[in-house]
Amino acid sequence: MEYTVKILARMSGVSGRTLRYYDQIGLLKPARINSSGYRIYGQKEVDQLQQILFYRELEVSLEDIFEIMNQPSFDRSEALKSHYEKLKEKRSRLDKIMATVEKTIASIEGGKPMQDSEKFEGFKEKLIEDNEKKYGKEIREKYGDATIDASNAKLRGMSQEDYDHMTKLGEEVFELLEKAYATGDPTSPEAVELAEKHKEWLMYSWTSYSKEAHAGLAEMYVADERFAAYYDKVVDGGTKFIRDAILNYLGM
């Protein structure tokens, strides 16, 4: 039950260099180093490597894998179940791309033209994935999976126009934030408009709306450095301002 680099590498399908690299960055340390300086891996490390490979399969960065697996709340069994769902999503993305390939073949051989935007169906899913990779981790960590999963599900069903409109709304929120901030008053008409626009934007990704959830999100913006940085980019203190504007709008 003890393995050297080469043996574990052969068993798992990764290279020796990969194992050494994982040791180097602290992602997977050998159980012990023997008297000659050789890395020796045991049971626990085998299971950890498997877990790492599952995450890697989902294109999670090694850094994120490290953070996830080192969280005190990390539950292997639960992680595996989540993996299963993600793999299913990945497979359905593949199915979509396969459908696009089929359609393209038919269009070439049948001579009937295809909408340009149709030609990229399935690839758009990648956008959603990437988005999740960028923001999903922290949101998941702090606010649970439910919100983001629902948000993704809705995104997926959206038409191009809807998507564009939503993007535009998001930008308008940004612009409004700047204007409203200039008034210095979170109860000003501009601030109210900001809150309204923000709600409108939210409706695109939220499956259900409640004042409490909206207010909770506003608080989250301030609490979460990532969101804070996002809104503070527009104007310093912008995050707090948008929170106050929303809370005022909601009468809280």
Added chain:
Amino acid sequence: MEYTVKILARMSGVSGRTLRYYDQIGLLKPARINSSGYRIYGQKEVDQLQQILFYRELEVSLEDIFEIMNQPSFDRSEALKSHYEKLKEKRSRLDKIMATVEKTIASIEGGKPMQDSEKFEGFKEKLIEDNEKKYGKEIREKYGDATIDASNAKLRGMSQEDYDHMTKLGEEVFELLEKAYATGDPTSPEAVELAEKHKEWLMYSWTSYSKEAHAGLAEMYVADERFAAYYDKVVDGGTKFIRDAILNYLGM
């Protein structure tokens, strides 16, 4: 039907930077540059980009994509059919990994242990893929798809022991080449053993064996720089020697 960078990017799901990069490396050049230096893409480029994304989905390197698409014999329709098959393989690999995840969950919750090597089922497929990525392209180009596809199919069905044994045989071929070469005589007993061992090794990946195919492969070794480099690494002129030894063994 004319698109600027941003528009095409949004439509296809790639970034603007990606399009500029593809232009830079010559993979996808815009149809024309307008008077202000802007990149303008047309119908043909849209289809090319789609094709590129299909290849990218299969993890083909951009360099290889370029070579493949610029071959005079490149047939879009055929390429798409091949894509479809590959995507199917990728999906079945995903299925295997999903099965491994399920098994792992059951093993954790049921408390029954799992073979260490079982834990990496599905990942091993990656090895085959990578191998193909490394050698497959040139072989395909020059000798058609049939051989390598069959070879992969057989590889997939192999047990760990078989695989190890094959690897070992491959190494023995190498060792023998050096010894046999030292005799300087492709009809020496050592050379005959080399040819025999080489046949034995071949049988692991070939579905059927014929003298002609074996001889053909020997010639291919010499003709193909990649293989030549591979065998000449052992001893200079090793490739020609192994060809002569095989031809002699086959009585040709």
Added chain:
DNA sequence: ATAAACCTTTACGCAACGTAAAGGTCAAGG
């Protein structure tokens, strides 16, 4: 005419290793 939203090129940065170099260790066979 001014701002917003595009576009351009240049250039440095990054992840996740591959790959070579230079050398120590260990089991097996002569």
Added chain:
DNA sequence: CCTTGACCTTTACGTTGCGTAAAGGTTTAT
């Protein structure tokens, strides 16, 4: 016992496919 070959080690530079400023020109809308 000693050599050989297959392991092991560390160090370090190279690669792919972009992301991300920076610094500036163009177009469109108001």
